[in-house]
Amino acid sequence: MGKIKVAINGFGTIGKRVADAVDAQDDMEIIGVTKTGPSFGCDLAVKKGFPLFCTFDDKEKIAAFATQGYECSGGISQMLAIADVVVDCSPGKMGAENLLKYQNAGVKYMFQGGEKHALTGLSYTSCANHSANLNAAGTRVVSCNTTGLSRTLVPLYDHCGSLTVECTMIRRAADPGDSKKGPINAIKPVLSVPSHHGPDVMTVKPEISINSLAVAVPTTIMHVHSIIADLPSGHGLTTNSILDMWKNSPRIIVMSGAENKLTTTAEVMEMARDIGRKWGDLHEIFVWEDGVKLVGDRLYYFQAIHQESDVIPENVDCIRALMGTETDWRASVAKTDAAIDAYYGL
Ligand SMILES: NC(=O)c1ccc[n+]([C@@H]2O[C@H](COP(=O)([O-])OP(=O)(O)OC[C@H]3O[C@@H](n4cnc5c(N)ncnc54)[C@H](OP(=O)(O)O)[C@@H]3O)[C@@H](O)[C@H]2O)c1
Structure with a gap:
């Protein structure tokens, strides 16, 4: 062919x-x-x-x-x-x-x-x-948000066999090359609740039960997701084994914010520019290692999404x-x- x-x-x-x-x-x-x-x-x-x-x-x-x-x-x-x-x-x-x-x-x-x-x-x-x-x-x-959620949630689901997720999308207001959108000096909640972002994951993985809220903030470079996932009892995971699972999954970068001076999306995108892909793109989802914690069966974590390129x-x-x-x-x-x-x- x-x-x-x-x-x-x-x-x-x-x-x-x-x-x-x-x-x-x-x-x-x-x-x-x-x-x-x-x-x-x-x-x-x-x-x-x-x-x-x-x-x-x-x-x-x-x-x-x-x-x-x-x-x-x-x-x-x-x-x-x-x-x-x-x-x-x-x-x-x-x-x-x-x-x-x-x-x-x-x-x-x-x-x-x-x-x-x-x-x-x-x-x-x-x-x-x-x-x-x-x-x-x-x-x-x-979408970029649904892709980002899928990258980290699908491996978790594949291990656990069930997953219930609540998350908040903290969304960039506009792309860097876009002069039409906002807000530029406000935080704008998406008032149709739940937002479409979380449930959209179920179009590719219907077995994951997920809802989301969303707010737009005055930044252009990335989205951040704040995620709470409830794992079924008997999952056998620890915070460290979840980090290892993600480190071994494609298109996810897991790094400590404190140890690497990568505590905001600004530094994450600067690192992406150092990687050297065109337009400074970051195809991977970025997970802050020190922002991940399993408490009982409930997992808390943050991740950042380069909306133009994941x-x-x-x-x-x-x-x-x-x-x-x-x-x-x-x-x-x-x-x-x-x-x-x-x-x-x-
Ligand atoms: N930007 C993101 O962060 C992002 C992330 C994930 C997914 N998406 C999705 O990807 C899609 C494209 O978004 P984008 O951000 O690339 O938009 P964009 O930057 O506005 O680019 C869209 C392009 O299509 C051209 N166009 C206008 N009308 C058209 C038509 N009738 N048929 C074909 N092309 C037409 C535009 O005009 P010209 O030809 O005049 O230039 C422009 O170059 C959307 O569905 C969006 O939701 C966007």
Whole structure:
């Protein structure tokens, strides 16, 4: 089989990162990315050698790219015609409209966490339900928060056989490149309770019983989760064995805040920049070792999520699931992560 032909619809915060991660793999290639019109993001596509298509089939919109000196390879229909799978990275809530385009083109499709589970009836997280997504027509990679919760809760559930969780999402107000959202001087509770974040975990691991609250705070760099998990009696775990479990699970970093001077998200992201991935990304979930404690059967912990990037390697694994080319999620994760780090010379 040749390389999997991947199209990216929406070349923004998530789309440009997924495109890079796909480009890093030897079993898939980018055959096109879309922009709504000429803007600074087109320069990145040109630099990377990704064919640039217009989000729409409208002739005038396609022609507009040339007025700013960009070569546009055509409208979205032309891109979909040569793709095996399209990764939808458009702003949230555009799913229903885009889904029709993908189905009409007969191409496999993946949405992001800004869309609801009901759109596809199937969701994806590498560690939770890779096998349930094998050879599916389409799915949704869950949000950055749901991905983060799944990374630490699924290994716990797999050990314990049952889990009841209450958590609070302390959410960044906006991405660093976003000037439209807030708050900038307030703490904003999500007043629809429970929030959708915790229950969304059950779209990939229905066996975990989980609820959440959420607040938005004036920061742009990470989310923090404050989590309380009740384990069943007889679990046989200790605080240390839980830390070891996470240290041995993919895409989780466990470090002492006090010993490493990593006591806030600011230092965690500075460490991420030292790691050296593009955009200073941190694909792993960060768990503060000294913020984890098992008291009786109740586990308390904090974790931090780099919202712009934890879902990126999941998208690569998800492509292999839909195409049915890798049935073992751990093998896919290892391949994805090694290829990305080699791509950045790490
Ligand atoms: N940012 C995060 O932290 C984050 C984390 C996890 C998941 N997600 C989810 O990922 C998805 C994308 O979010 P994002 O943060 O990458 O958004 P974004 O930065 O706003 O990028 C979206 C891109 O899609 C383009 N676009 C606009 N309308 C479009 C359409 N009809 N069809 C296709 N593309 C269109 C945009 O315009 P131009 O082409 O004009 O540039 C932009 O480049 C959402 O579902 C979001 O909820 C986001």
